[in-house]
Amino acid sequence: MDKVNHKSKRSRTYGQFCALARTLDIVGERWTLLIVRELLPGPMRYTELKSSLEGIATNLLAERLRSLEANGIVERRLADGSVAYALTPWGEGLREPMEALGRWGAPLLATGRGDDAFQPRWLTLALPALLRGATASPPIELGIETDGFAMVLRIDEEGPSAFARPDDLPETVLIAAPDVIVGLAAGAMSIEDAVVASEFRGDSNALRAAFAARR
Structure with missing residues (x-):
């Protein structure tokens, strides 16, 4: 540098x-x-x-x-x-300190979105921050779609990462509102409630493994 x-x-x-x-x-x-x-x-x-x-x-x-x-x-x-x-x-x-700030501020989202602006791409930073410490072997990949934006959540031995990959989603995909995805990652919503509130296709075990990995 x-x-x-x-x-x-x-x-x-x-x-x-x-x-x-x-x-x-x-x-x-x-x-x-x-x-x-x-x-x-x-x-x-x-x-x-x-x-x-x-x-x-x-x-x-x-x-x-x-x-x-x-x-x-x-x-x-x-x-x-x-x-x-x-x-x-x-x-x-700056990714690591910004993820830390995001984790620290996660309780501030409890009041809901309200009229605040939101861009789905922000979840590529938020999800790894909220799922910090989660590991998986073999790796887990979960497709997530929200507000028309498609991304992949990957958890492997090095931890969680998220990135836009709209043309190559895994077989397991969760289609949900942003507050459902954030609530699920933050531990404020159960996997069962998230599935009820969302559209889901694929293997439910992959969904459970992805969001249970940090617990």
Whole structure:
């Protein structure tokens, strides 16, 4: 990793010789970590980021992206002839602390979604965070569909991971509302209740194994 001179990249700083303070110097401003969250599943174009981050002003998104690029967290890549934003290897390292923050904040979801915006791709970060510690051998793969988004939850000897793979889902697929999936992963809903509230196809043992693995 290249050494980052955070003072030269940002005009505002806590001015503290502390790793946490210097981290917050570059990712602590509003919307910054949410941009990182969007890019964890994979690169996105500017228009895709703007659409997914409902409420962010165009000029603010551009400013945050410039800052993330200047600090070596985000880079530009060509994708199908157009520019997309992607995390650098150093930026990818934010996955673990962001998963920890997601686990810490999981109780805040107990009041339900309400009128809050939601993007199904956010579950690719949330599910591994909520299922941390789960392992399986042989590996378990479960397809999950919610709000038109298809993803795969995989649990193996190294732990849980989730990724978009809409064209190659496993035989076992759970089709459910986002709050059902989050409730199931957080342990707030039983597997039996989740199945009743959802559409399910395939082997129920795979579903049980996936969400019982962390217990």
